[in-house]
Amino acid sequence: MSAERPILSVTQLNEHIRSLLDADGLLSDVCVRGELSNYKIYPSGHHYFTLKDSESSLRCVMFKSSAARLRFRPENGMSVTVFGRVSVYPRDGAYQLYCTGIMPEGVGDLQIAFEQLKEKLAAEGLFDPSHKKPLPPFPRTIAVITSSAGAAVHDMIRILGHRWPMTKVVLLPVRVQGVEAPPEIAGAIRYANEFQIADLIITGRGGGSMEDLWAFNDERVARAIYASRIPVISAVGHEPDVTISDYVADRRASTPSNAAEIAVPDQNEILELLRSYEIRSGQAMHKQLSQLKERLNSFRQKRVLTDPSASIDNRRISLDYSRDRLCAAQERILSGKRQQYVRLASALDAMSPLRVLSRGYAVAEDETGGTVKSAEQLHPGELLRLRFADGGADCRVEELLSGE
Amino acid sequence: MTEQELSFEQSLARLDEIVRHLEKGDLPLNDSLSLFEEGTGLIRRCGTMLDEAEQKVVKLKKGPDRHPQELPFEDDNA
Numbered sequence: 293m294s295a296e297r298p299i300l301s302v303t304q305l306n307e308h309i310r311s312l313l314d315a316d317g318l319l320s321d322v323c324v325r326g327e328l329s330n331y332k333i334y335p336s337g338h339h340y341f342t343l344k345d346s347e348s349s350l351r352c353v354m355f356k357s358s359a360a361r362l363r364f365r366p367e368n369g370m371s372v373t374v375f376g377r378v379s380v381y382p383r384d385g386a387y388q389l390y391c392t393g394i395m396p397e398g399v400g401d402l403q404i405a406f407e408q409l410k411e412k413l414a415a416e417g418l419f420d421p422s423h424k425k426p427l428p429p430f431p432r433t434i435a436v437i438t439s440s441a442g443a444a445v446h447d448m449i450r451i452l453g454h455r456w457p458m459t460k461v462v463l464l465p466v467r468v469q470g471v472e473a474p475p476e477i478a479g480a481i482r483y484a485n486e487f488q489i490a491d492l493i494i495t496g497r498g499g500g501s502m503e504d505l506w507a508f509n510d511e512r513v514a515r516a517i518y519a520s521r522i523p524v525i526s527a528v529g530h531e532p533d534v535t536i537s538d539y540v541a542d543r544r545a546s547t548p549s550n551a552a553e554i555a556v557p558d559q560n561e562i563l564e565l566l567r568s569y570e571i572r573s574g575q576a577m578h579k580q581l582s583q584l585k586e587r588l589n590s591f592r593q594k595r596v597l598t599d600p601s602a603s604i605d606n607r608r609i610s611l612d613y614s615r616d617r618l619c620a621a622q623e624r625i626l627s628g629k630r631q632q633y634v635r636l637a638s639a640l641d642a643m644s645p646l647r648v649l650s651r652g653y654a655v656a657e658d659e660t661g662g663t664v665k666s667a668e669q670l671h672p673g674e675l676l677r678l679r680f681a682d683g684g685a686d687c688r689v690e691e692l693l694s695g696e
Numbered sequence: 697m698t699e700q701e702l703s704f705e706q707s708l709a710r711l712d713e714i715v716r717h718l719e720k721g722d723l724p725l726n727d728s729l730s731l732f733e734e735g736t737g738l739i740r741r742c743g744t745m746l747d748e749a750e751q752k753v754v755k756l757k758k759g760p761d762r763h764p765q766e767l768p769f770e771d772d773n774a
Binding site for chain 1: 703704705708711712714715718719721723725728729731732735736739742743745746749750751752753754755756758763764766769
């Protein structure tokens with residue numbers, strides 16, 4: 293029965309449905325109007341709610357990061373427009389709206405257009421943090437793209453000059469409101485890039501109504517900022533105003549004055565830094581010198597450890613000592629041997645036949661030179677030699693006498 | 697002198713490097729002294745650069761050949 297059809301696991305089926313939904317262009321970026329109900333904020337910071345109309349309902353989730361940007365407090369029963377994408381939550385096998393923004397009913401078309409452009413550009417990656425360029429810490433030239441009239445440009449020039457007068461300010465005057473404004477702003481950004489006019493761009497304007505600021509919610513301006521190789525600071529209106537330019541720019545400033553503060557360092561801080569370098573290098577130098585002095589002094593005190601001749605002297609002393617011990621030992625051995633020699637020599641002398649002979653004795657030798665020790669060895673007529681201490685005499689045996 | 701070619705930013709980076717070296721205290725005295733001199737020179741030069749800096753502000757106009765032309769910035773607000 294099921295031979296030709298593959299059997300899917302639940303997970304596989306849910307994944308399949310999810311991939312179908314995710315591939316759908318409409319579902320990836322939708323605006324839905326409805327009424328909020330079951331609104332819950334979880335401890336995780338995510339918001340869960342149901343969007344419903346008279347006949348139907350839709351599960352929605354808004355993650356903490358998106359919820360943080362809400363400018364009002366959503367309440368059950370509110371009529372709203374919700375932005376986001378529809379996808380499947382595989383664990384429950386249910387589709388839901390992953391909501392990135394909620395707008396209360398009754399806001400104007402501009403706000404809806406704003407939200408829609410924001411969704412679109414966000415989806416394209418124009419707001420990606422990875423695309424944002426670092427600002428030069430000490431810009432040489434700043435291109436200011438704004439109106440040459442109005443307080444904003446003067447505030448910026450004044451603050452830039454006060455903080456960091458070394459940076460040259462190049463104003464590219466543009467209109468900042470009206471239909472000509474977006475192409476002029478976008479054109480100036482491209483122009484600054486084309487002729488490499490600056491290493492930092494500030495574009496913006498002072499505060500005004502949403503309509504006044506509208507040029508900075510224009511897609512052409514957003515794309516020019518995104519394409520700029522020169523880092524861009526967006527500085528539009530007052531603190532709470534957020535424009536599309538702010539999202540695309542490498543850095544958002546809350547006001548034009550704030551942009552000038554972000555753009556350049558404060559010379560007082562840099563002078564302070566220079567002073568600290570001066571103090572630190574002076575202290576380090578002083579420390580090294582006093583350490584060297586200290587070491588030098590300790591060398592002076594511990595001559596034995598550091599003076600090479602001291603160690604040679606020590607060795608020489610030890611050598612002398614060894615030599616003395618060697619000589620003494622030699623002397624002891626020699627004198628012992630000498631005494632032994634004297635003892636042996638006198639013993640030898642005492643036993644010498646010559647000493648006996650000198651007392652008047654004589655030694656008889658036979659013809660072979662052997663000592664005659666007994667009369668019985670002798671025969672009459674035999675020759676004998678008698679040895680005295682000082683010579684000898686050859687004699688003949690006449691008669692043998694018996695011992696007495 | 698190579699330090700004449702250093703930008704302000706490079707000078708600060710070099711100063712940071714010099715001070716770290718000096719603070720490590722493991723250099724021969726001669727090297728320390730010449731680093732100290734170099735650092736003192738850089739500090740003096742950076743200070744002078746800041747003291748003498750005068751902000752330049754110009755207004756840019758697209759010339760007939762599209763190339764930028766610098767004009768003095770006059771106070772349109774006045």
